[in-house]
Amino acid sequence: MSDKLRDQDKPTVLGYxxxxxxxxxxxxxxxxxxxxDYGADPLGDNTFRMVPSGDIVDLEExxxxxxK
Numbered sequence: 001m002s003d004k005l006r007d008q009d010k011p012t013v014l015g016y017x018x019x020x021x022x023x024x025x026x027x028x029x030x031x032x033x034x035x036x037d038y039g040a041d042p043l044g045d046n047t048f049r050m051v052p053s054g055d056i057v058d059l060e061e062x063x064x065x066x067x068k
Contacts, residue, residue, distance in 0.1 A: 037065045 005011040011018040017026040030038050039051035040062045048062045049055070057065070 040066065 005013070005018060005023055006020060011020055011023065018024065019026045037050040037053050037055075040048040040057075041051065042048055043056070047056050047058055050057060050062065050065060
């Protein structure tokens with residue numbers, strides 16, 4: 001494995017994926033127009049608040065909603 005970022009298969013720094021051509025963080029676009037949830041915040045009691053709906057769900061439901 002090369003030490004040069006451009007030579008790595010998937011260049012990353014501190015957990016951030018990098019664009020190979022520019023070596024800047026790769027940005028992922030989130031479709032906020034969609035009616036589906038695209039994220040979840042843990043609440044500490046083994047439940048999650050879904051984003052953007054705000055529904056409180058358990059782990060199984062969270063995983064079902066976030067499947068791509």
